[in-house]
């Protein structure tokens with residue numbers, strides 16, 4: 001059987017990026033996905049918004065739901081201050097395997113803990129398993145129908161504190177309508193929409209940033 005799209009993406013990184021240089025890994029993936037084959041990375045347009053929100057929050061402990069191949073994992077981890085940590089959750093073992101290699105190629109493995117499994121199972125275990133008190137920043141990019149249940153789980157497990165920032169991908173395309181309703185109508189969040197486009201296309205998409213008010 002042939003290679004998978006994530007495996008071809010990894011090959012493109014190994015061929016075109018410089019080991020230990022996160023920006024070259026990001027550029028190699030963006031070039032491959034724009035010119036060779038599309039893939040569901042947050043991409044370079046929405047990636048710039050992710051970068052600016054991440055830099056503003058400067059989290060000590062961050063969480064990513066939906067690692068896929070590790071593109072946004074690299075984008076986030078490269079901007080973390082020394083001693084800060086990123087936990088990333090991926091359900092699909094094949095995706096997780098590729099992501100580990102891409103994260104390591106970027107030289108960011110010491111800042112990242114990739115946890116394999118379902119977010120619904122793992123979130124309740126994070127405090128005890130990893131000694132986490134709170135997440136200052138959460139990037140939601142996994143199954144769109146898990147955004148609401150997992151946000152509620154983070155609240156119920158006491159993993160959000162006043163000022164914690166949630167940033168959700170794909171709120172327009174493929175869309176997360178229930179999530180938008182939830183964060184925009186809840187008195188516990190202050191939300192705003194960053195308009196952009198679906199990765200590597202001209203289709204509208206955007207990121208929703210929601211600050212937890214406690």
Ligand SMILES: O=C(NC/C=C/[C@H]1OC[C@H](O)[C@@H]1O)c1cc([N+](=O)[O-])cc(O)c1O
Nearest residue numbers: 040066067068090091092141142143170174
């Ligand atoms: O389904 C998407 N993401 C969810 C990922 C889903 C999960 O599927 C299995 C694995 O656990 C992965 O994490 C998605 C889909 C599109 N799209 O255009 O279809 C664009 C995006 O940016 C996306 O994040």
Ligand SMILES: [Mg+2]
Nearest residue numbers: 042141169170
């Ligand atoms: Mg996405």
